[in-house]
Amino acid sequence: MIQALLLGIIGFIANCDYALGTSLIKNPIVTGPLVGLVMGDLTQGVIIGGVLELAFIGAQSVGAFVPPNVVVGGVLGTAFAISTGSGAEVAVTLAYPIALLAAVVENVFMSFIFPIAGTWADKFAAEGDYRKIELVHMGGGLFSSVVFGALCTLGFMLGSAQVEAVVNAIPTVITDGLTVATGILPAMGFAMLAQMTINKKVVVFFAIGFVLSSYMGVPVLGIAILGVAAAILQTGLLNGDTPAAQAVIDGGDDDDF
Structure with a gap:
């Protein structure tokens, strides 16, 4: 009970x-x-x-x-x-x-x-x-x-x-x-x-993770750490950019074009 x-x-x-x-x-x-x-x-x-x-x-x-x-x-x-x-x-x-x-x-x-x-x-x-x-x-x-x-x-x-x-x-x-x-x-x-x-922007990272896991024996934790590093590089956080600021920059480029 x-x-x-x-x-x-x-x-x-x-x-x-x-x-x-x-x-x-x-x-x-x-x-x-x-x-x-x-x-x-x-x-x-x-x-x-x-x-x-x-x-x-x-x-x-x-x-x-x-x-x-x-x-x-x-x-x-x-x-x-x-x-x-x-x-x-x-x-x-x-x-x-x-x-x-x-x-x-x-x-x-x-x-x-x-x-x-x-x-x-x-x-x-x-x-x-x-x-x-x-x-x-x-x-x-x-x-x-x-x-x-x-x-x-x-x-x-x-x-x-x-x-x-x-x-x-x-x-x-x-x-x-x-x-x-x-x-x-x-x-x-x-x-x-x-x-x-999955879309065309992230499928490359999926393929990289698959190769690292299946053919190179990298453990899941190592792949997760690499994924976090890739996300940081993609969002530009190391340069002090924020996702919102990056979106504004991208939108500005489209308007100028």
């Missing part, structure tokens, strides 16, 4: 990312270690959180699309995997269906509750009462955080025994397939992220 309540608190805090500003505390790489502490296995919490972070990295809201709920999926997926003594591959398998079910609840918020709250905010804006607009925004976000925190608590209380039975009944051939899928999902997540970010 105490573990279920603590998991609910983690879910509440993680979902506050939507209410109080984007701090990325909802990501599995953050919630995973916290769940590991609650479940008494910090090491597995860190490992599973890292795997789920890669698996969910491409699940981003674009337009009206509501992605799988990473908070409930990450918390319960990690908790169930640790409680059943399973590996990261089972955590991914459990986390995605749970996240999809939680997305149904999130769709209710996005389709009905938040739009109604938006009409209240419009009314207060017309009255010039900005304090009430803030209360509507934060109140709606905190209410959703309470709901998703409760889902984490109830889900763990109702599902731990059933999930353990299901996991134990999974044939070895399926478990082996899930292990392979666990290696593929992070690659898919990176591919989805790359599709949104």
